[in-house]
Each structure stands twice: as C-alpha cells, then as structure tokens.
Amino acid sequence: MEKLKLVSHHLCPYVQRAAIALSEKGVPFDREWIDLADRPEWFKSASPLGKVPLLMISDDQVSEPTALFESAVIVEFLEDTEPNPLHPSDxxxxxxxxxxxxxxxxxxxxxxxxxxxxxxxxxxxxxxxxxxxxxxxxxxxxxxxxxxxxxxxxxxxxxxxxxxxxxxxxxxxxxxxxxxxxxxxxxxxxxxxxxxxxxxxxxxxxxxxxxxxxxxxxxxxxxxxxxxxxxx
Ligand SMILES: N[C@@H](CCC(=O)N[C@@H](CS)C(=O)NCC(=O)O)C(=O)O
Missing domain, CATH: 1.20.1050.10 (Glutathione S-transferase Yfyf (Class Pi); Chain A, domain 2)
Structure with a gap:
C-alpha cells in the first residue's frame, strides 16, 4: 500500500494547507519536521526549490519515494487520488x-x-x-x-x-x-x-x-x- 509522508516546517502555512487536506480526506500520513535553517542533505536533493511542503510517496520498501513539491500540486494530487472532494464539481x-x-x-x-x-x-x-x-x-x-x-x-x-x-x-x-x-x-x-x-x-x-x-x-x-x- 502507498505510504505518504508530509515533510513539514513548524511555521509554514503552505505545509498546513497540505496537512489540512490530508486530514479532511481521512488519509493517514506521517510527518517529518525539518529545520529550514539547517536543511538535511536528503531534503536538499529531494526538494528542487528547497521549500516545504514535500509529499513523499512510497509504494514499497525498495524503490526511492516520489517527492511531490508545491502545495497546490500536492492538494490537487490528493483531489485526483483520494475520496472526499474538497473542490466543487462545477x-x-x-x-x-x-x-x-x-x-x-x-x-x-x-x-x-x-x-x-x-x-x-x-x-x-x-x-x-x-x-x-x-x-x-x-x-x-x-x-x-x-x-x-x-x-x-x-x-x-x-x-x-x-x-x-x-x-x-x-x-x-x-x-x-x-x-x-x-x-x-x-x-x-x-x-x-x-x-x-x-x-x-x-x-x-x-x-x-x-x-x-x-x-x-x-x-x-x-x-x-x-x-x-x-x-x-
Ligand atoms: N509556493 C510554495 C511556497 C512554499 C514556501 O514558501 N515554503 C517556505 C516555508 S513556508 C519555504 O520552504 N521556504 C524556504 C525557502 O524559501 O528557502 C508552495 O505553495 O508550496
């Protein structure tokens, strides 16, 4: 089963958008909090813009997770793949x-x-x-x-x-x-x-x-x- 992890910073409002969407949809997810003043190497390579949020999607234990960046893209992905729509249908x-x-x-x-x-x-x-x-x-x-x-x-x-x-x-x-x-x-x-x-x-x-x-x-x-x- 797909596992989701939201890479977060404690004060970031864009991270909150993604967390709120995941929670409203009832999708289980893990969180990893990072310090933007001291970015871990794995984050630097996973985040093309150097920004949070990232949504890490792992299909299995073997292959590298896919890292989605940009909150708008993350919430639209959740709209496409998860139940409980948060956008109007019209x-x-x-x-x-x-x-x-x-x-x-x-x-x-x-x-x-x-x-x-x-x-x-x-x-x-x-x-x-x-x-x-x-x-x-x-x-x-x-x-x-x-x-x-x-x-x-x-x-x-x-x-x-x-x-x-x-x-x-x-x-x-x-x-x-x-x-x-x-x-x-x-x-x-x-x-x-x-x-x-x-x-x-x-x-x-x-x-x-x-x-x-x-x-x-x-x-x-x-x-x-x-x-x-x-x-x-
Ligand atoms: N357009 C981005 C904005 C995200 C953003 O600005 N994140 C900030 C924290 S709230 C960040 O990671 N800043 C680090 C930097 O700009 O170096 C999104 O919607 O995800």
Missing part, C-alpha cells in the same frame, strides 16, 4: 476556488512584508494593504451569500479555499494577542465568523503542534523589525 466554481487560493497566497506574501517591515511607517502601509485585501474578501462573501449565512467559504461544505485561509487567519491570532495589531474589524461581518469556524475545525487545529503560538511569537521577536518592537 468547472467555473472550481476555477473560482483556485483563484481565491491564489488570493490567500497573496495575503501570505502581504503578511511576510508586514512582519519584515523595517519601520513603523512601512508597517502601517502593509497593515492598510492587508486590511484592504480582507475587505475585498468580505465584499466577495457578501455578494455571494446575500442574507444567508456562510459557515465556510462555500457554505456548509469545507473546501480547499478554507484549507488555504485557516493558516492565514492563524497569523492574526498572534498579531492581535502579542503585537496588538488588528487587521480585521467589525466591518468584516462575514470574514470574522468564517475565521472562527476555521479555528474550531479539527483539521485546521491539528495542522500545527501545541508549541506553534510560542514559536511564531519567538520568530517575530527575533526578526528585529518594526513588529518585534510591539511584542513584549
């Missing part, structure tokens, strides 16, 4: 979901720029840009849902868009609690309950270990950037 809807997953990646890039901001002025600019992105998301949710409630991005059914945004919203917990930095406000009427629903979803909770909040806090403190000075 092609237009499916394409729209893929586009919002790209949007989630752009938000992650914005989060990277935010925590790397060297000064408070740049931090303010990046904060405003991210608020604008969450407002764009809010407007899309509002346009699609009308007066009905959406639990997840597409309603009651958990999708890969949710797997992409669960790790995005997780950053906000630390930004709010440790740096008093708020990217969402009361105008995000649909984004806020969606964020709460994702935080309560077992697959999203289990995508990290219990030391994640401390590790992220430590990572932000060690950055030595504007956000570091906001964390005591």
């Amino acid at each position: 092609p237009v809807e499916r394409a729209r979901h893929r586009a919002w997953i790209e949007f989630a990646s752009s938000v992650l890039n914005g989060i990277g720029r935010l925590y790397n901001a060297p000064s408070n002025d740049v931090l303010d600019v990046e904060t405003e840009k991210l608020r604008g992105m969450f407002t764009r998301l809010e407007n899309d949710l509002e346009a699609r849902s009308g007066s009905s409630e959406l639990t997840y991005f597409a309603g009651d059914r958990f999708s890969l868009v949710d797997a992409a945004f669960g790790p995005v919203f997780r950053y906000l917990d630390t930004f709010e609690k440790d740096a008093d930095l708020h990217l969402l406000n009361d105008s995000h009427k649909r984004v806020l309950p969606w964020r709460n629903a994702l935080a309560a979803r077992p697959s999203v909770k289990d995508a990290i270990d219990e030391r994640y909040p401390d590790r992220l806090r430590q990572f932000l403190v060690q950055k030595g950037t504007a956000i570091s000075t906001r964390i005591e």
Whole structure:
C-alpha cells in the first residue's frame, strides 16, 4: 500500500494547507519536521526549490519515494487520488476556488512584508494593504451569500479555499494577542465568523503542534523589525 509522508516546517502555512487536506480526506500520513535553517542533505536533493511542503510517496520498501513539491500540486494530487472532494464539481466554481487560493497566497506574501517591515511607517502601509485585501474578501462573501449565512467559504461544505485561509487567519491570532495589531474589524461581518469556524475545525487545529503560538511569537521577536518592537 502507498505510504505518504508530509515533510513539514513548524511555521509554514503552505505545509498546513497540505496537512489540512490530508486530514479532511481521512488519509493517514506521517510527518517529518525539518529545520529550514539547517536543511538535511536528503531534503536538499529531494526538494528542487528547497521549500516545504514535500509529499513523499512510497509504494514499497525498495524503490526511492516520489517527492511531490508545491502545495497546490500536492492538494490537487490528493483531489485526483483520494475520496472526499474538497473542490466543487462545477468547472467555473472550481476555477473560482483556485483563484481565491491564489488570493490567500497573496495575503501570505502581504503578511511576510508586514512582519519584515523595517519601520513603523512601512508597517502601517502593509497593515492598510492587508486590511484592504480582507475587505475585498468580505465584499466577495457578501455578494455571494446575500442574507444567508456562510459557515465556510462555500457554505456548509469545507473546501480547499478554507484549507488555504485557516493558516492565514492563524497569523492574526498572534498579531492581535502579542503585537496588538488588528487587521480585521467589525466591518468584516462575514470574514470574522468564517475565521472562527476555521479555528474550531479539527483539521485546521491539528495542522500545527501545541508549541506553534510560542514559536511564531519567538520568530517575530527575533526578526528585529518594526513588529518585534510591539511584542513584549
Ligand atoms: N509556493 C510554495 C511556497 C512554499 C514556501 O514558501 N515554503 C517556505 C516555508 S513556508 C519555504 O520552504 N521556504 C524556504 C525557502 O524559501 O528557502 C508552495 O505553495 O508550496
């Protein structure tokens, strides 16, 4: 039988996407955590871009495992091979979901720029840009849902868009609690309950270990950037 191993880093949101998809599909998998600051040789040869996640697929004990790289490719592979679809069946809807997953990646890039901001002025600019992105998301949710409630991005059914945004919203917990930095406000009427629903979803909770909040806090403190000075 095929064995799957997800090569992971404790803070990586793209690793979390793959872990969430595996868990939602009920697929058993092992994890191997690596230190990106001290990459093992086997990882350097297995990962063409030097990045996590990797999904290692072993058919038997004899041949070398196949290493899939890029989270989007990994989750699409799981869609192709495993039960419990996380994409809609309608092609237009499916394409729209893929586009919002790209949007989630752009938000992650914005989060990277935010925590790397060297000064408070740049931090303010990046904060405003991210608020604008969450407002764009809010407007899309509002346009699609009308007066009905959406639990997840597409309603009651958990999708890969949710797997992409669960790790995005997780950053906000630390930004709010440790740096008093708020990217969402009361105008995000649909984004806020969606964020709460994702935080309560077992697959999203289990995508990290219990030391994640401390590790992220430590990572932000060690950055030595504007956000570091906001964390005591
Ligand atoms: N497009 C990639 C992004 C993955 C990525 O950026 N991984 C980061 C950690 S979150 C990484 O491995 N960085 C190491 C590096 O860039 O050298 C994906 O979706 O898998």
